[in-house]
Amino acid sequence: MSKKTTITDIANEAGISPTTVSQILNGKGERFSATTRQKVLGLQKKMGYHNTGNDKPFESKVTVGMIVPSLDNPYYRELIHGVQDGLVSQFAELSVEFSENSEGIGYHIHELSERPVDAIIVAGDNMDLAFVQTLLANTGLPSIIMDPQQDNESSVAINELEAGSKSAEYLLDNGHRKIALLMKAGNSESKLHRITGFSNGLKEYHLDLDPTLFFEQPDDSKVSGFNSAKQVIDSGATAVFAFSDELAVGLNRGLLAHGKRVPEDISILGFDDIEITRYVQPELSTVHQPIQEMGEKLVKILFAKKSDDEFKPDSDERLFSVVLKKRGNIKHI
Numbered sequence: 001m002s003k004k005t006t007i008t009d010i011a012n013e014a015g016i017s018p019t020t021v022s023q024i025l026n027g028k029g030e031r032f033s034a035t036t037r038q039k040v041l042g043l044q045k046k047m048g049y050h051n052t053g054n055d056k057p058f059e060s061k062v063t064v065g066m067i068v069p070s071l072d073n074p075y076y077r078e079l080i081h082g083v084q085d086g087l088v089s090q091f092a093e094l095s096v097e098f099s100e101n102s103e104g105i106g107y108h109i110h111e112l113s114e115r116p117v118d119a120i121i122v123a124g125d126n127m128d129l130a131f132v133q134t135l136l137a138n139t140g141l142p143s144i145i146m147d148p149q150q151d152n153e154s155s156v157a158i159n160e161l162e163a164g165s166k167s168a169e170y171l172l173d174n175g176h177r178k179i180a181l182l183m184k185a186g187n188s189e190s191k192l193h194r195i196t197g198f199s200n201g202l203k204e205y206h207l208d209l210d211p212t213l214f215f216e217q218p219d220d221s222k223v224s225g226f227n228s229a230k231q232v233i234d235s236g237a238t239a240v241f242a243f244s245d246e247l248a249v250g251l252n253r254g255l256l257a258h259g260k261r262v263p264e265d266i267s268i269l270g271f272d273d274i275e276i277t278r279y280v281q282p283e284l285s286t287v288h289q290p291i292q293e294m295g296e297k298l299v300k301i302l303f304a305k306k307s308d309d310e311f312k313p314d315s316d317e318r319l320f321s322v323v324l325k326k327r328g329n330i331k332h333i
Contacts, residue, residue, distance in 0.1 A: 005049040013047070014039050023116045025049075030140065032114070062092035064302065065112035066121040069100040073220065073246060074274040075291060079123060079146070082295020090303055092118075102128040106135050113139040119302050121146065125188040142306040144298055156298050156318050158289050160190050163322045164197020167269055167287055170324055171239045172205050175333040176267065178213065180237035182228055182247050185216040194243065213237060217247065225250025229258050238266060238333060245270040245277050245286055252280055252329070263331035273325055282328035290320050 007025070011018040016036065023029050024040045043049075066083060068076045084094055095117065097108040105127055112120055120139065122132060123146035136143040145155045171179050181198065183191060199209045215231050217224035225247035232240055232251065242248035248270030252262055260266055262282065270277060270286035277284035297317070304311045 005047040007049070010040060010043045010047060010049055013043055016040075017116065020116050062090060062118045063095055063116060064092055064119045064121060064299070065095045065097065065108075065115070065117040066123070067097045067099055067105055067108045067112075068123045069126070070098050073244070074276065075244070075272050075289075076123065078274065078291040079295045082292040083121065083299055084295075085292070086296035086299030090299065092299075100124065100126055102126075102131050105132055109135045109139065113141065117141065119143060119306055121298055121302065125184075125190050126186055127188075129189065142302055144302045144305070146294070146298060156294055156301065156320075157190065158294075158320045158322055160193030161197035161200065163271070163287055164194040164199070165201040166197075166322065166324055167241050167271075168198045168201025169204065170285075170326070171241065171267070171269060171330070172201065172207075174239075174267070174330055176239040177205075177207065178210075178235075178237045178239075180213040180215055180232055180235055180240045181243070182215050182217070182225065182232070182240050182251060183243040184220040184224075184247075185218060191243065198241065220244040220247050222246050222250035222253070225252075226254035226257070229254025229260075232266065233258055233260060239269065239330070240266060241269045241271075243271050245272045245274045245284060248284055248286070249276055249280055252284070263329045267330045269330065277325070277327075285327045285330045286325050288323040288325050294320055 007018045007021050011021045014021065020032065020036070021040050024032060024037050025044060029037050029040070064087060066080065068080065071077055080094070080096060087094055095112070097112065099105045099108055105122060105124070109120060109122070109132070119142040120136060121144055122136070129145070132145065146157070168179070181195070195209070202209060213235055215228050217228055220243065225242065229251055233255070240251060242251060248268050252268055255262055255266055262268055268284065270284045272291070273286045273288035277286050301313050301317065304313070
């Protein structure tokens with residue numbers, strides 16, 4: 001008795017993946033080249049393939065592509081975990097690529113669209129949003145972006161205005177008036193919203209932003225935070241609002257290296273609430289982002305869009321509130 005031809009047999013003959021073959025044979029191969037589609041359909045006829053239950057795993061598998069800047073920042077590691085947890089209930093798998101700029105993101109969007117990927121998630125704060133949105137639209141795949149403009153219906157983000165305002169009010173309530181802002185260089189939408197929110201908080205105390213207290217770094221790493229310590233000390237600031245916990249932890253160590261005490265000499269407020277904040281001395285006060293929940297929400301909205309092209313989440317679904325984690329490194333003066 002002759003062996004029945006399977007999707008794997010066609011894939012081996014064509015030199016492509018079984019999932020690619022499955023998508024083409026099931027009418028989902030629009031993103032593959034005409035040559036690839038013709039080759040698969042030709043081999044189907046030549047090899048006498050007929051669908052059987054044995055091929056169902058390939059046909060039912062859903063793969064989501066995700067593009068993030070890197071795994072160096074614990075924020076993105078936690079976000080990926082949230083997305084993976086969300087995908088479990090969808091019986092889907094995740095394929096992760098890495099890029100820190102729009103050009104690299106564009107390359108990976110194209111590369112993912114050429115693979116048997118069913119949807120795409122993009123996360124990052126250093127992208128040309130219009131450029132990335134256009135590329136995603138051109139793939140014809142359901143997609144969602146993490147942390148861009150807050151009025152974008154295809155995004156999930158925290159309420160940056162609220163985050164900035166709460167941070168300013170917390171430091172001001174503790175008597176601080178000369179507050180430095182420590183951040184990654186660039187003009188991302190999330191950063192600008194956060195600064196605007198901080199400015200709004202200052203205005204409640206009849207104060208204005210002081211650009212001389214803005215300290216921009218090449219990235220948001222612990223090394224950059226450490227290297228900023230002397231600038232912060234020379235500025236005379238009594239408190240620092242760091243735009244990431246990585247910067248805050250690095251600054252904490254840098255201040256100690258310069259003989260300064262935290263919080264006796266300078267207080268530090270971080271942002272994100274990653275795990276390391278509980279293991280520095282003193283524990284780091286920070287703005288908690290619900291990163292895990294946001295990752296799960298990305299998946300929920302993405303699959304809703306996959307089922308309904310017209311689906312548009314409202315702002316209550318897309319925007320997350322933040323919570324201040326008040327620990328031991330903010331001094332009341």
